[in-house]
Amino acid sequence: MERSRQATAQLILFPQSTKDSAPEIKARGRRKKSAGEVSDESLKTQRGATTLDRVHAAMLLQASGRANALRALLKEEMDRGPDFLRLANALSALYPKNSEEKRHLDAMLLAMPR
16 A cells, blocks of 8 residues: 555544554553552462463562562462473573563572472
């Protein structure tokens, strides 16, 4: 498509959006949480939580410095099986060398009980 036709198509699909406006994101719940804050309720292993969700929760605990909660989560995951550790190692290999996520993930892996 030509550039002008593409811009026209965009305005037809999304007439309220403009080039300089950002989408509004509405928060759910009673209070806003700062980045990396994890509630105790969200850490409870839910039936629908995937292994990736649990790895992400562990990374957030590592980032927020909640060592006791991290240790408890890691112990529970070690008892559950090898999937958590395999996924965490695979993600560590995929993240860019100097990324914040890799730093949190590697620190979390070092805290894994042996």
